[in-house]
Amino acid sequence: MSNLSASIVLITGAASGIGAATATALAGAGARKLILVDRDEDRLRDFAFTLPCERQLIVGDVCDESLWAAADLTGLTHAVVNAGIAAGGMIDALSFAEWRRVMSVNLDGAFLTLQAAMRAMRGSKGAIVLTASAAGIKAEPGIAAYGASKAAVIQLARIAAKEGATAGIRVNCVAPGGVATPIWSDAPFFQDLVRSQGSEEAAFAALGSQATPLGRLATPEEIAAQIVFLLSDEAAFTTGACLVSDGGYSL
Template structure:
């Protein structure tokens, strides 16, 4: 039985940790022919050994010039995943912090998406954008992050309409809490980790925030992304898969 991604060429941004790394591992195990892995963590990116042909791209997804040098020939799938977190109330949020978050999460996603759609033009493919439940449900203190993710959800819809004629499917996934290193940038979480430990801090947050009482593992989100990328979802485009444990209810 052929693997779902046998001989496929796949781009993944933010590939050296968290959801991106989990996706890379899963797609490699499912027969990927070539993985194009983008991250700005040189050490983590260099340490990846996934057992398939790998093109490593060290750089910032929000750097337009970087994309001019990335070889996306024969691209079949793309996971637009690179992102950063941050928090702060609107009234006291520095504009520089707003721009820092929007630059990576939205500008970087746009540049990645544009490069992928150009590479897939005339031949088809599928793309998944990693959004967030924070782009659907408003919470205090996450204006920059939440707005960047809300924009990704709409960007996926526009891209789905524009790409349909070329056979390009574009969807988004919107997790709520996922146990990934992105949480380390949240001061409140870092404080609780110092007090009670990482596992306990995640459990505490999940108990407060989700009816199902737990956060997702990166590997669970990777499985959902793989479904949206795969031929199993051949008629699904322009949608957002909400994987939030009931957080937005």
């Protein structure tokens, strides 16, 4: 993956989960500089300190247009559009405010990040990966806002791939199923599962055994490896693709 050895990569949602795992993998692949974005300043600074490359930190919400207007993305070669939030609720009980909260981060934030990255990457012939979800492919009760936002992210990546092709910018997305990350922590059903199983690790194991044919959840590092592949020259002829990595959940 030699094209990443001098790369400057933007990563949103970088302080934990898939974002942090991807930053760690890219630093290990020789990235020259990582531009790390997250709204949790303390966690972002603590994590960035562990990375063996140049770091630039941007603290704020990805759905804030002024954040991107002020962002210095000079020399950007690659981007990982990863920030997102989870939410649940049946359509007939879901408030419009909750719908907008999810759409604001997961879709508006993805659009603004993608727009800023594509503008900054003109002439770089680089690559972008968006984090979607298997929830954007498979319908389940209670995930209207989250599932719709991630389905839109998949289509957004496809359109961006067509628009970016003339500039040599590849755009793909990954659609993970369940991944053992902090995004589950605020979900009431997962909190109940932690209490019944005795630990978060046991709750993840129980969730994975119920949700996927492979009988487990993915690790953030597994998804990060797929993102790094899509950013690299090994995927040089791949654009507009959605890599589903869900342990068979969507079968």
